[in-house]
Amino acid sequence: MLDSTPGPRSDEAPLLQTVGLTKRYGTFLANEAIDIDIWPRQIHALLGENGAGKSTLVKAIYGLIQPSEGEMRWLGEKMVLSGPSEARSRGIGMVFQHFSLFDNLTVAENVALGLDGKESFKDMSARLQEVSNVYGLPLDPKREVWQLSVGERQRIEIVRALMQNPKFLILDEPTAVLTPQEADQLFVVLERLKAEGRAILYISHKLEEVKRLCDTATILRGGKKVSTCNPKFETAASLARMMVGADIKEVRASAGRQVGIPRLVVNDLNLEPDDAHGVRLEHISLELRGGEILGIAGVAGNGQDELFAALSGERPSRDPGTVVIDGIAAGHLSITRRRKLGAAFVPEERLGHGTAPRMRLSENALLTGHAASGMVQHGFVNTAAMLLTVDRATETFDVRKAKRDPEAASLSGGNLQKFIVGREILRNPAVLVVSQPTWGVDAGAAAVIRQALLDLAANGAAVLVTSQDLDELAEITDRIAVMFHGHLSEPMPTADASREKLGLLMGGSSLEPKEATHAVRA
Amino acid sequence: MQFVLEKRTERSNTIALVSPLIAIGLTIVTMSILFAILGKNPVAALGVYFIDPLTDSYSLQEIAVKATPLVMIAVGLSLCYLANAWNIGAEGQFLIGAVAGSWIAVKTQGTDAGYWVLPAMLAAGAAAGALYALIPAICKTRFGASEILTSLMLVYVADLFLDYLVRGPWRDPAGFNFPTTAEFDPVATVPVLIAGGRLHLGAIIALIVVAAASVLLGRTIKGFEIRVVGAAPRAARFGGFNSDQLILLTFAISGALAGLAGIIEVAGPVGHLQPGISPGYGFTAIIVAFLGRLNPIGILIAGLFLALTFIGGEQAQIAMKIPLDVTKVFQGLLLFYVLACDSLILYRFRLIFASRQVSRGTG
Incomplete structure (x- = not known):
């Protein structure tokens, strides 16, 4: 290993090794003979597309599942974990992508629930405060979780893991929910943990981040290890090629896109949250013209879900003028009526929201197609028309599936998302509102979906894309606005939207002159 | 060695069909043990x-009835159940339907009212059942009250109301003080299909239903709506389907059918209104619905099977002195096993053999 940093020495044993680790589900090999060495004082990236086997490997290391074959060695000795609590007691900590926190409990109470120890609540709180100060992860132990930002919630998880003084910390996509500035702060903490001699396994698919932060990268594809390399000596493109196994098609916007008449207008939309911890939408206005793609950036949980519900009509408003679709006031209309006006919607959750998981694709075509596409005649459904939509979506968007009309839940994330986007685009909508179009989707499918959105706009539709992936927004949008605490910033041309600017807006700093003068006075 | 329930990628249609049969098998095994404990020969009892009920025409007709x-x-x-609306009160809707239809029969008794009486009775029974079922449905959609509890409680209200009527205002003056109305007039009676038999027009109506x-379920958008609201409520809302309206609709339909069944029972095999017109049809129908996979054809088969247990239970009481309550035990066991076996549709059993040393940390 050509590493200049004070890293592993050949006389030092790896902290953790997996040797020929294999996990089988029925006949499916989720992990096949994976060898990986984790050294102290290193940040080790685990790269791979969705379904490459990253989660399976990590679950085995954290004791959540038992490997079918192969073994793990901890400090050179064979290790069999009975479960996560044994992993923790040996010094393995994990921060999950989806936090396991109780919204109505305080920070300290949440931490106490996650610890195995027997110390008193008071001692634990004191130690919590100490750990959070030492590592520069400020937390108020007495605040309730629902009041905290996503970045702060993640801090709880990290502090909770650190309080067990782990030798080895696993982080699953930690920056997925952070602003660029918050991510930078996290990297400082990770560098420090590394300097203390701890090992870190860093799961990500953000290649630039991995190049910047990690000393070693192991790349998985289709359950197998493709390579272990030093990401600093690789390019993002070469890493991507190893992950995907082929070159990714470049997404291309057609040159002569005409911006036409306003097709989606939102006028001073206000919406009360429908549950206690929801976000109130305040004074949201925007205008979107045909041929245009508007991006909405923002950290999750800042009102994007509520905005989607208001635009789609899942939560109609009393005032018709708040949402105007193709010149018709639609704020009070149901989602079905809005679809009849030519609007189409793709929600963030594929299973359970965008589709009924245990129903067939043809039935899921009917789910959103029943209003306006000849699938229903006099109350009777036309199975042939439903299957036709499935076939056309399959063909146009390369949906891969085991049979002609399987259940939605049996498709992989990427293929199901291609079906959902295809189902809507085939209706030739005037307005498409899409939330997290490529979240958890493999790179190949993501390229297909982004291209489809660009082509749709090129044909004169107005497209509104909500995404937490700034690279995605930079790639396909014409303008970007940022959502924070239920407010939407003034959209700016994508060319002017630097990561720094967007990051500041995502963190709640205003770019407005009023704030600027205030800053000068101070 | 370890038993593991593993999630299937797709629901198994084979198991969906076989699961009721496994459940019936398990129930019969359990019943055999029970018969043996009661000191009866299990083979003879099961026979x-x-x-036995399948061997003579009288019993066969009685099964259909x-x-x-x-x-x-x-x-x-x-x-209801497909739409995730839990109507447990069909027994009450059945009784109210019987009462409402009987009201017309009682009021026209002895008059020269014509052939409109029976259709009017059936319509009144269905309407009353639907309205009665709408009470818990509205409480659910308006106030969020649990429809399971309210629909169940209304069973007892209906039961006592019927009891009051036949002991009070509607009692047959010539009935020797028995709590019953007079026998309905011929125009207020459901005609039998075979002269001298018991099989009546209601069986045809059941087949039409x-x-x-x-x-409805397989070919119409309404049927799709019912299935999707139950299977994936959030997706249904995204599809533009209103689950509150659907709760009202499915409760109304099921109430109407229960009410219709009630008045047909009274105007057919019973012939007059009295307490105890139902041996718990409204509750047994819950078992029938699940045993029949919530599928109309399946329900037809399951309904015949459970009818067999009623008839068989009566014969076993006569022939072998087995208590009639054993039938209820049988039906309860059957529901229990059906629901248990249903988990195999989405999950599979796996035996895992792993010899591993569990070394515990000293934390």
Whole structure:
């Protein structure tokens, strides 16, 4: 290993090794003979597309599942974990992508629930405060979780893991929910943990981040290890090629896109949250013209879900003028009526929201197609028309599936998302509102979906894309606005939207002159 | 060695069909043990229960007569259950339907009212059942009250109301003080299909109900709406389907079918209104609905099977002195096993052999 940093020495044993680790589900090999060495004082990236086997490997290391074959060695000795609590007691900590926190409990109470120890609540709180100060992860132990930002919630998880003084910390996509500035702060903490001699396994698919932060990268594809390399000596493109196994098609916007008449207008939309911890939408206005793609950036949980519900009509408003679709006031209309006006919607959750998981694709075509596409005649459904939509979506968007009309839940994330986007685009909508179009989707499918959105706009539709992936927004949008605490910033041309600017807006700093003068006075 | 329930990628249609049969098998095994404990020969008892009723025409007709209300009620309940609306009060809707229809029969008694009486009775029974079912449905959609509790509690209200009527205002003056109305006039009676037999027009109506429900669920957008609201509520809302309206609709339909079954029972095999017109049809129909996979054709078969247990139970009581309550035990066991076996549709059993040393940390 050509590493200049004070890293592993050949006389030092790896902290953790997996040797020929294999996990089988029925006949499916989720992990096949994976060898990986984790050294102290290193940040080790685990790269791979969705379904490459990253989660399976990590679950085995954290004791959540038992490997079918192969073994793990901890400090050179064979290790069999009975479960996560044994992993923790040996010094393995994990921060999950989806936090396991109780919204109505305080920070300290949440931490106490996650610890195995027997110390008193008071001692634990004191130690919590100490750990959070030492590592520069400020937390108020007495605040309730629902009041905290996503970045702060993640801090709880990290502090909770650190309080067990782990030798080895696993982080699953930690920056997925952070602003660029918050991510930078996290990297400082990770560098420090590394300097203390701890090992870190860093799961990500953000290649630039991995190049910047990690000393070693192991790349998985289709359950197998493709390579272990030093990401600093690789390019993002070469890493991507190893992950995907082929070159990714470049997404291309057609040159002569005409911006036409306003097709989606939102006028001073206000919406009360429908549950206690929801976000109130305040004074949201925007205008979107045909041929245009508007991006909405923002950290999750800042009102994007509520905005989607208001635009789609899942939560109609009393005032018709708040949402105007193709010149018709639609704020009070149901989602079905809005679809009849030519609007189409793709929600963030594929299973359970965008589709009924245990129903067939043809039935899921009917789910959103029943209003306006000849699938229903006099109350009777036309199975042939439903299957036709499935076939056309399959063909146009390369949906891969085991049979002609399987259940939605049996498709992989990427293929199901291609079906959902295809189902809507085939209706030739005037307005498409899409939330997290490529979240958890493999790179190949993501390229297909982004291209489809660009082509749709090129044909004169107005497209509104909500995404937490700034690279995605930079790639396909014409303008970007940022959502924070239920407010939407003034959209700016994508060319002017630097990561720094967007990051500041995502963190709640205003770019407005009023704030600027205030800053000068101070 | 370890038993593991593993999630299947796709629901198994084979198991969906086989699961009721496994459940019936398990129930019969359990019942055999129970018969043995009661000191009866299990083979003989099972013969009386399940074989003897199939051997003579009287019993066969009687099975169809008992299956008629079970199937009608269960088809309605299956629509509710598919839509995730839990109507447990079909028994009450059955009784109220019987009462409402009987009101017309009682009021026209001895007059020269014509052939409109029976159709009017059937319509009144269905309407009353629907309205009665709408009470818990509205409480649910308006106030969020649990429809399971309210629909169940209304069973007892209906039961006592019927009891009051036949002991009070509607009692047959010539009935020797028995709590019953007078025998209905011929124009207020459901005609039998075979002269001298017991099989009546209700059986035909039940078959029509099964056919209509099959078309509704399989071929119409309303049927799709019912299925999607139950299977994936959030996706249904995204599809533009209003689950509150659907709760009202499915409760109304199932109430109407239960009410219709009630008045057919009273105007048919019973012939007058009295307490105890139902041996728990409204509750047994819940078992029929699940045993029949919430599918109309399945329900038809399941309804016939459970009707068999009623008839078999009566014969076993006569022939072998086995208590009639054993029938209820049988039906309860069957529901228990059906629900248990249903988990195999989405999950599979796996035996895992792993010799591993569990070394515990000292934390």
